[in-house]
Amino acid sequence: MQINSPAFKENARIALHDVNLQKALGNLKAGFPTKRAAAVARMPEFEQLRDEGTALKNHILENLDIYLEQFEENVVKNGGHVHWCRTSKDACKTILDICKEVDAKTVTKGKSMVSEEINLNDYLEKNGVEPIETDLGEYILQLRGDHPSHIIAPAIHLNLEDVSDIFHEKHHRPKSSDPAVLMQEAREMLRQKFASADVGITGANFFVAETGSTIIVTNEGNGDLTQTLPKTHIVVTSIEKVVPTLEDMTLFLRLLARSATGQEFTVYNTLSTGPRRAGDQDGPENFHVVLVDNGRSEMVGSEFQEMLRCIRCSACMNHCPVYGAVGGHSYGWVYPGPMGSVLTPKMIGIENAGLLPNASTFCGKCESVCPVRIPLPKLMRHWREDEFSRHLSPKAVRWGLGGWAFFAKRPALYRILSSSSNLFLRLAAGKKGRIKKLPLASGWTNWRDMPAPSGKTFMQQYKSGKKD
Numbered sequence: 001m002q003i004n005s006p007a008f009k010e011n012a013r014i015a016l017h018d019v020n021l022q023k024a025l026g027n028l029k030a031g032f033p034t035k036r037a038a039a040v041a042r043m044p045e046f047e048q049l050r051d052e053g054t055a056l057k058n059h060i061l062e063n064l065d066i067y068l069e070q071f072e073e074n075v076v077k078n079g080g081h082v083h084w085c086r087t088s089k090d091a092c093k094t095i096l097d098i099c100k101e102v103d104a105k106t107v108t109k110g111k112s113m114v115s116e117e118i119n120l121n122d123y124l125e126k127n128g129v130e131p132i133e134t135d136l137g138e139y140i141l142q143l144r145g146d147h148p149s150h151i152i153a154p155a156i157h158l159n160l161e162d163v164s165d166i167f168h169e170k171h172h173r174p175k176s177s178d179p180a181v182l183m184q185e186a187r188e189m190l191r192q193k194f195a196s197a198d199v200g201i202t203g204a205n206f207f208v209a210e211t212g213s214t215i216i217v218t219n220e221g222n223g224d225l226t227q228t229l230p231k232t233h234i235v236v237t238s239i240e241k242v243v244p245t246l247e248d249m250t251l252f253l254r255l256l257a258r259s260a261t262g263q264e265f266t267v268y269n270t271l272s273t274g275p276r277r278a279g280d281q282d283g284p285e286n287f288h289v290v291l292v293d294n295g296r297s298e299m300v301g302s303e304f305q306e307m308l309r310c311i312r313c314s315a316c317m318n319h320c321p322v323y324g325a326v327g328g329h330s331y332g333w334v335y336p337g338p339m340g341s342v343l344t345p346k347m348i349g350i351e352n353a354g355l356l357p358n359a360s361t362f363c364g365k366c367e368s369v370c371p372v373r374i375p376l377p378k379l380m381r382h383w384r385e386d387e388f389s390r391h392l393s394p395k396a397v398r399w400g401l402g403g404w405a406f407f408a409k410r411p412a413l414y415r416i417l418s419s420s421s422n423l424f425l426r427l428a429a430g431k432k433g434r435i436k437k438l439p440l441a442s443g444w445t446n447w448r449d450m451p452a453p454s455g456k457t458f459m460q461q462y463k464s465g466k467k468d
């Protein structure tokens with residue numbers, strides 16, 4: 001996927017005027033947050049589960065090397081192979097080499113954000129292997145030459161008419177506005193692909209050190225067909241998704257389903273433990289796990305370590321007012337919303353993604369719903385500080401912050417400035433009590449009136465003993 005994060009502002013402006021997108025985002029806001037809230041309300045121990053999940057993830061990250069090596073040992077014992085890949089390029093090359101070994105012409109793919117991260121589809125296509133997405137949302141996007149805008153609902157930016165149009169164009173069948181008809185159509189188109197693919201590639205929501213197993217969760221069952229029908233199964237996943245035991249995995253599955261879609265449990269939870277054994281009725285003959293680092297090991301022990309707790313549930317973006325207004329494509333790369341605003345600068349550089357951590361109101365909603373309590377606003381603030389200290393922020397921001405710092409360090413001056421600004425704003429607002437236009441604040445006043453300050457400054461009230 002091309003990096004388009006430096007164009008965040010322009011992308012957001014276009015998104016705000018895109019009627020279709022706004023309609024689709026309206027559905028998102030009405031859907032996932034309500035379902036999550038209901039699922040949480042049905043589970044009195046949810047907060048305790050979050051604490052346990054957070055502590056367990058911290059423990060895993062402190063012992064990451066041990067669990068990864070244990071996982072590798074068990075995969076090998078089960079007859080599989082583990083490939084360690086430091087960069088996207090290493091991972092793509094490793095996957096292509098495996099495909100070439102079995103002379104693969106087509107691969108079916110289950111949904112995997114890591115494969116988006118390493119740009120796998122483009123790489124395979126350029127090297128003569130056709131990738132076929134089998135998750136319904138991903139399949140629709142592939143037909144459109146489009147990319148995911150959400151980590152669990154990749155085609156959330158589309159409406160039913162968009163799907164009907166692209167199916168009509170590519171499948172040469174009559175248009176339909178019935179989701180069941182469209183789904184059946186996709187099923188028929190994919191059936192043959194499942195049966196004839198040489199290799200199946202899936203991601204892994206988690207992988208288990210004690211058994212050498214990987215697990216995918218889906219609501220469609222497409223991942224099961226992807227991993228069991230072809231002769232070779234390749235799992236591509238990132239290193240932080242390891243969990244020590246099967247029991248630990250179930251803790252995260254409970255948190256994941258409720259936080260993501262408001263389900264008690266995802267419909268299909270499918271474990272893969274090595275290739276087919278003697279007596280097994282189905283399953284691949286070859287089992288490979290490609291472990292992608294891509295900057296994650298550098299995050300261990302750094303101020304961004306907490307981000308590695310992420311279980312990719314998407315609750316933060318489902319509740320984020322910025323994501324809800326501009327959608328995932330505005331973020332310009334694979335991971336959108338608050339989690340993307342922390343992760344993306346690490347992967348593509350703060351010089352390319354500096355606008356993302358700045359596109360936050362710091363309302364804190366993301367942190368309040370994150371099942372593993374990642375302090376997303378704090379981590380975004382780290383990026384802002386980093387951007388500032390490396391002189392990457394725009395001049396206007398630097399001057400503004402410099403000016404503010406000058407006054408903030410001189411309390412007497414600060415008090416004079418704040419009380420005179422208070423007076424100026426009240427005079428500018430006049431009897432209406434609202435300001436229509438304000439120099440240097442057009443980003444606010446172009447869209448809404450600014451309310452005038454209600455009275456005295458905080459310091460004046462504090463001194464006079466008022467707390468309101």
Ligand code: SF4
Nearest residue numbers: 310311313314316370
């Ligand atoms: S940061 Fe938290 S809320 Fe966001 S996707 Fe990751 S686990 Fe879910």
